[in-house]
């Protein structure tokens with residue numbers, strides 16, 4: 619896999635490119651000018667957050683101006699709390715005040731929070747304007763900027779309102795990762811580990827071998843990890859864009875428990891990636907009990923997550939409270955909670971798990987936390 623600039627095409631009715639590399643934001647405007655579906659855009663709204671705007675908004679707007687593209691911008695407070703209907707409504711109102719019409723497009727400049735929020739407001743404003751993703755966190759480069767899941771959280775649970783709307787273009791400038799702190803680095807590594815476990819032996823054992831270098835941000839390893847994740851996700855999304863064919867749900871590995879942790883701990887207490895990593899530990903153990911997931915996989919995954927800076931969380935809630943939160947998961951059918959579990963590396967299945975079995979495993983999980 620090439621180490622510098624990589625372009626991955628996400629196939630589908632409206633295929634799009636994901637451009638990955640150091641400095642690709644500099645050529646952003648020129649790339650948008652030749653992107654199908656953006657020919658008639660008269661103004662771009664750049665949505666970012668209070669951490670990202672001071673760092674990268676100027677460069678983004680300069681890249682647009684250099685290609686004679688007009689832009690305006692809105693910044694939201696950094697953090698998961700901005701993924702809400704209240705903030706979405708403020709943005710819709712601001713877009714109307716700015717005089718944006720159906721010839722506008724929305725650029726998400728930031729992490730997964732900005733990406734999901736911008737995707738949601740863009741896909742609903744005036745019944746939908748084009749969306750462009752310019753991810754600036756590791757997590758958003760490896761996962762959220764690709765695939766078109768947009769949305770906001772409700773008090774009842776994560777991502778409970780949203781749309782499936784593919785972006786027209788994704789620009790992942792890896793130079794922006796230099797300003798990311800340790801917590802957010804590890805968060806991205808959580809989704810990389812998720813993709814590796816459910817993808818293949820090739821990805822998983824490559825990651826095990828390079829986990830230390832990824833944690834140390836070794837450039838070629840980082841770029842290869844991003845490219846591998848995007849190639850994998852592009853294939854899954856192409857096969858099942860709206861998660862209706864039983865293929866895309868695999869990307870939810872670790873999320874059944876992970877989303878419940880995020881909700882119950884107060885959104886933002888744990889990063890999404892840390893919660894997903896915890897969910898992967900739990901789901902693999904459930905797999906070992908229910909479908910024969912090899913214990914070597916459970917242990918290798920534990921070691922991998924440790925190396926990537928994602929130790930088991932010293933946090934738990936009462937099992938019945940956890941179960942109640944998990945019942946809001948979108949994979950739930952007929953009131954029954956379903957988990958993605960790995961039968962082995964690269965082989966996954968969705969299992970319906972009875973409440974009493976989940977409670978029994980949650981109790982064991984809670985016990986394992988005592989004394990931490």
Ligand SMILES: NC(=O)c1ccc[n+]([C@@H]2O[C@H](COP(=O)([O-])OP(=O)(O)OC[C@H]3O[C@@H](n4cnc5c(N)ncnc54)[C@H](O)[C@@H]3O)[C@@H](O)[C@H]2O)c1
Nearest residue numbers: 669696729730731732754755757761762767794797798890
């Ligand atoms: N749509 C999807 O397919 C998908 C996939 C995975 C995760 N998600 C969602 O993504 C969100 C998590 O995304 P995230 O981890 O990127 O969180 P985030 O967007 O909150 O970013 C994490 C923090 O890093 C800051 N930041 C962003 N870029 C930076 C940079 N280059 N330098 C310094 N600081 C920077 C942000 O301001 C924020 O404080 C969750 O809401 C999750 O549900 C969505």
Ligand SMILES: O=C(O)C(=O)C[C@@H](O)[C@H](O)[C@H](O)COP(=O)(O)O
Nearest residue numbers: 761765767776777866869870873948
């Ligand atoms: O793209 C997908 O599909 C995913 O499931 C990717 C996940 O990493 C991501 O966190 C997603 O937002 C979760 O989706 P949800 O449907 O469970 O809200």
Ligand SMILES: [Zn+2]
Nearest residue numbers: 809873890894
């Ligand atoms: Zn996720």
